[in-house]
Amino acid sequence: MNLNIKLSLSFLLLGAGLVGFYVLSGQPVVLRILAVLFGLGLATAVFWTTPQGQRAIGFLNDAITEAKKVxxxxxxxxxxxxxxxxxxxxxxxxxxxxxxxxxxxxxxxxxxxx
Missing domain, CATH: 4.10.220 (Light-harvesting Protein)
Incomplete structure (x- = not known):
């Protein structure tokens, strides 16, 4: 899959989760939050497969390693x-x-x- 398509899909999934929060305005808050978390989870999974996502994961791992040295x-x-x-x-x-x-x-x- 093309890199730009993956990044676009990642942002669209995140946006879909946020839109779901407002579309489900008549539903319980728990369901609305689950819609956001589901969209965020899918967006993160897609973003993780991109080179930018791999660099971000590497950066977070390095930050955690440094924080343990404090x-x-x-x-x-x-x-x-x-x-x-x-x-x-x-x-x-x-x-x-x-x-x-x-x-x-x-x-x-x-x-x-x-």
Whole structure:
């Protein structure tokens, strides 16, 4: 099958699933979602057979492999960093409040309202 035909068929199947969601508007939501999932599944199966699909699958496999190499912080480290961020946000809020009050005071003095 020609590459362009496979890609077109893949997009048409995806579109058919989405159209099915709206055509079945009087039906239960579960049936409507199943129509979308069926269209998505068929579109994915057809797309998988194309070179672009194979590259996408390879990319996803590489991404999963790299994600498994990530060293996640411990619970203690996460708590400490969250606490640091919270403290810095509070300090910046206080600083910006003073700056805002100062500018407001200066503007009121310039305009003669103070």
């Amino acid at each position: 060293v996640w912080p411990t619970r203690k480290e996460t708590f400490q960093m969250t606490l640091i961020v919270f403290i810095l946000v509070v300090l910046m809020a206080i600083f910006l409040a003073f700056v805002d009050i100062g500018f407001s005071y200066i503007i009121n003095m310039i305009l003669g309202r103070g």
